[in-house]
Amino acid sequence: MTAFPVVSRAPIVGVGVTAARALTAEFARHNAATSAIVVGADHSSPVVAAAVEALLPGDRLTLVAGERSTADLLRDHIDGLGGWIADRVQVVESLDEAQPADVVIVGEPLSGTAGEVRDLLDRLAKHLTDGGVVTVAVPATPGRTGGAAAELFRQGALFGIGSDLVVRNQPPLRVHKLRFTPADPKVAATLAPAYRPSSVPVTRGMHIDSNGVVAAGITLGLAAVARVARPKSKLWLLPALAAGPVAAFFRDPERELPDDPAAVVAASDGRVLSVERMSDERFGPGEFLRIAVFLSVLDVHVNRVPVAGRVADYFVEAGGYANAMTAAAEHNVAAYTVLDTDRGTVVVAQRTGLIARRIVQRVPVGTLVARGERMGLIRFGSRTDVYLSADKAEALVSVNDKVIGGSSIIARWTD
Numbered sequence: 001m002t003a004f005p006v007v008s009r010a011p012i013v014g015v016g017v018t019a020a021r022a023l024t025a026e027f028a029r030h031n032a033a034t035s036a037i038v039v040g041a042d043h044s045s046p047v048v049a050a051a052v053e054a055l056l057p058g059d060r061l062t063l064v065a066g067e068r069s070t071a072d073l074l075r076d077h078i079d080g081l082g083g084w085i086a087d088r089v090q091v092v093e094s095l096d097e098a099q100p101a102d103v104v105i106v107g108e109p110l111s112g113t114a115g116e117v118r119d120l121l122d123r124l125a126k127h128l129t130d131g132g133v134v135t136v137a138v139p140a141t142p143g144r145t146g147g148a149a150a151e152l153f154r155q156g157a158l159f160g161i162g163s164d165l166v167v168r169n170q171p172p173l174r175v176h177k178l179r180f181t182p183a184d185p186k187v188a189a190t191l192a193p194a195y196r197p198s199s200v201p202v203t204r205g206m207h208i209d210s211n212g213v214v215a216a217g218i219t220l221g222l223a224a225v226a227r228v229a230r231p232k233s234k235l236w237l238l239p240a241l242a243a244g245p246v247a248a249f250f251r252d253p254e255r256e257l258p259d260d261p262a263a264v265v266a267a268s269d270g271r272v273l274s275v276e277r278m279s280d281e282r283f284g285p286g287e288f289l290r291i292a293v294f295l296s297v298l299d300v301h302v303n304r305v306p307v308a309g310r311v312a313d314y315f316v317e318a319g320g321y322a323n324a325m326t327a328a329a330e331h332n333v334a335a336y337t338v339l340d341t342d343r344g345t346v347v348v349a350q351r352t353g354l355i356a357r358r359i360v361q362r363v364p365v366g367t368l369v370a371r372g373e374r375m376g377l378i379r380f381g382s383r384t385d386v387y388l389s390a391d392k393a394e395a396l397v398s399v400n401d402k403v404i405g406g407s408s409i410i411a412r413w414t415d
């Protein structure tokens with residue numbers, strides 16, 4: 001067997017650089033020595049290039065040729081790279097020859113029936129280490145892969161599934177990350193923040209969240225319609241000039257993480273509203289140290305994970321939309337992300353406010369998250385609360401302090 005057919009009757013769908021980066025993100029984010037298999041590898045594919053680029057000296061990468069390549073072509077390609085890379089990359093004739101790996105990457109988009117996808121996933125799962133991840137892509141075009149996508153979610157539901165929509169691909173792809181066995185929360189401390197295509201780069205240090213791209217696009221669309229409908233009017237200038245500020249509301253700058261491994265970083269930009277000890281039976285016995293931060297409409301709205309861990313639970317509680325700076329905000333609509341960490345339970349609460357009515361959370365249950373990783377956003381401000389075990393953490397901020405999400409240290413573990 002010289003090629004691995006991903007699924008039968010699969011159409012030829014291109015994988016661009018952005019989609020390849022999303023497919024290989026789980027391999028690239030490991031700072032400790034790790035292993036990966038690329039199934040359905042093509043010697044000229046951006047997926048192979050991205051996997052090779054992610055290699056560290058202690059890593060191991062195995063390539064299994066797809067139907068549009070051969071093992072010999074892959075070997076020639078890797079040999080041409082030379083150096084230590086050629087020593088770390090193995091090309092095998094079939095998947096059965098590959099050793100189990102931490103990450104299995106399917107190099108070609110899937111298509112086919114739910115049964116075909118299930119059979120493929122069952123086969124790939126046998127080549128994963130405990131807590132390992134399979135990453136696959138399916139065309140995001142409606143109606144083309146409904147059965148396959150539904151099967152992917154069903155297969156990954158027990159121990160975590162992440163999903164990224166890559167619109168900068170032709171056609172657009174949805175990348176799924178599936179975990180069939182539970183991950184060890186301690187592994188999260190060795191991970192770098194995950195690459196997320198929902199954060200669209202504008203410059204090296206500044207991104208715009210995909211929500212902002214859509215909002216700015218709608219605004220420009222309104223300007224175009226107004227320009228056509230009333231060509232002699234200057235009314236179209238209003239939505240056209242608003243596109244820039246609208247996009248700026250969804251800015252997503254890169255942040256430099258602190259080196260201190262005991263540091264807890266802010267979950268959002270904003271001003272500290274309160275620092276208090278409290279009990280909350282929803283999250284377990286004992287006291288929690290809760291640090292609440294208010295986000296104004298001018299702050300960055302993207303939220304970040306304060307500590308490394310595994311997402312153990314996520315739930316939303318109904319409520320009102322009171323001003324987030326008032327005591328009544330305790331009863332606002334709130335989304336709670338509960339983390340298992342090596343220092344116990346940590347919770348991030350995203351609260352709505354008077355203006356903020358929409359919470360976006362992008363780290364599903366079972367996901368391993370790194371400290372400072374993007375986890376979602378609250379549209380147009382409001383408030384984030386971080387709950388830490390009170391007997392294991394010491395607050396380093398006070399009321400009215402200004403903090404920067406993912407960068408400012410709000411507390412430090414004391415044990």
